[in-house]
Amino acid sequence: MKRTPIALSAALLLLPLSACGGSAEAGDAKTVTITVGYQSKTINTVTAGTLLRSLGYFERALDALHDGHVYKVDWQDYATGAPITAQMTAGKIDIGSMGDFPLLINAARGKQLGKPTRLVSVTGYNLRGGLNTIVTSPDSTLSSLTSLKGKKVSTSVGSAADGTLVRALQRAGIDPDKGIEKLNQQPAVGASALSSGSADALSQFVAWPGLLAHQGKAKALYDGAQLNLPTFHGVTAREDFAQRRPAVLEAFLKAQTEATDYLDAHPVAAAEKVAEATGLPAEVVYLYNGAHGIATFDPAIKPRLLSALKQDVSVLKAEKLTGDIDVDSFVDDRYVRKALGADYAKRLASLPPAAASEVWPKGAQKTIGFKSPAELLRHVAGHKNGIRAAYVPDATTGTLWFADRAVWVADGYQLLPFVAPATAKAYVAAHPGARVITYADALGRAS
Structure with a gap:
């Protein structure tokens, strides 16, 4: 490095x-x-x-x-x-x-x-540590932390996002000093580096990962809540x-x-x-x-x-x-x-409120809550032109994410969202019959 x-x-x-x-x-x-x-x-x-x-x-x-x-x-x-x-x-x-x-x-x-x-x-x-996220470009073929080995990763050294990166790499068996090329950059510079291709991944704190995902400029690779710290x-x-x-x-x-x-x-x-x-x-x-x-x-x-x-x-x-x-x-x-x-x-x-699915309708000053992600999907499918944003909690970490940016898994009649592909694949591996599906497929199944 x-x-x-x-x-x-x-x-x-x-x-x-x-x-x-x-x-x-x-x-x-x-x-x-x-x-x-x-x-x-x-x-x-x-x-x-x-x-x-x-x-x-x-x-x-x-x-x-x-x-x-x-x-x-x-x-x-x-x-x-x-x-x-x-x-x-x-x-x-x-x-x-x-x-x-x-x-x-x-x-x-x-x-x-x-x-x-x-x-x-x-x-x-x-x-759980969900305020920090590692993201890649939308068309990246990287799908797990292990795939970061030898890659250029942008973060802000000394920040909580850097701490998440270091710990996540260590858990994945990668030396954070030698296993990647770390780019010490301000968040905005790192976001530009990711978009230009001069960085393979970006580890940052709120609100950068969510912003880039919302803009269609990034997709999640690692949910910081997986650290459970x-x-x-x-x-x-x-x-x-x-x-x-x-x-x-x-x-x-x-x-x-x-x-x-x-x-x-x-x-x-x-x-x-x-x-x-x-x-x-x-x-x-x-x-x-x-x-x-x-x-x-x-x-x-x-x-x-x-x-x-x-x-x-x-x-x-x-x-x-x-x-x-x-x-x-x-x-x-x-x-x-x-x-x-x-x-x-x-x-x-006091304790944090339980994770829940929410829809923010266009023009509304309050959101609508749902008991399950599947119920949210049914609502979205029936109001496609009236949705400002839809949010769902990761099925394993509880981290909220945009419904249309989540990784979806079908397990029987269940429709489960995940922030990152690795956690979705881990669920599929542990549940025979479950499989990763597209967001469009999830909407179709829900409706």
Whole structure:
């Protein structure tokens, strides 16, 4: 594997910053600017970023403090978590949101530079790892992870998607350092590389795999939920900021919780708001953030997520991006516990909703749920011109996917969807008489 670009990016990531400016707070004695770094298109952070910003809940919460200050919020949008970390350790961002692997780098870099940060809440999570997916071009002949051996695979080193790629290859018996040629690229660059043929596969985080599949520019090769390891996104804050302005941080976390409740109560409207702000198709946003989407949103820092975070450290160490990280000292749930009060324990114990099939009719502000994928197919077959999007959960992992992009299996009277061909073939191998069929055939059988 060619290591030069990766080694260079790792070295740049760990170099000390030369411009360590003052606090992100700016203004006179009564006017304070709070700087929030977010990733608008990483839509599992929307309750601490895109959606929160569009709803204005944080600004409203700051106005309610009545502490003699006038607060302004500077929202700064980034493509990945790495620049947010760089700005935080330079004292230029107070609060940021990013995925689990970037959070660990955030912790390591903060400690290295004497500018510690703390994980203060969670945004979106998936307990099986379904937020990350490996995709190939629509006409690719690659059908399993083993077929990636010797191929060019694009990912963003240090991201959760890279972690999924490394672990998936290891389970398939492929050395992630020598068995493939890894291309360290930003998500948009990797998507272009896949389309141009300069990359054979792309391992990325939400919302890129779903977006490319929806656009007909990619098909799933590997569902990250096959790892059965939680992945999540969270909120990190500079320790000095949290200690100096605890009421402001608590206001942010209360606002994040309000945005979470809004998303849960109005999933279609929330998807439309995020789509308008980001330019992403609302159908793709809903795939991840909908009522039965791949992500579940909850600010509580669940022990199961922390356990997975500790397991992630070894992957980053192997990539030589970090050394040892004390996850327990990085986590500080005092602020979110105080912000949520008695409700925190309830949220901590909550579980994701059961996977379900849904149809989003054209022109509708709510979706229609179905008891089974077969029932959804019958509805789609009878309303072909009235469907905006149809979603079905993978029969083995529960990962939601577009019905017309899924791999379908007929097993007697059952019609079962799968995200990736390998899981569909594994089911067929274990069930005599079952076979892979086309989506058109599935629709015909259902109707």
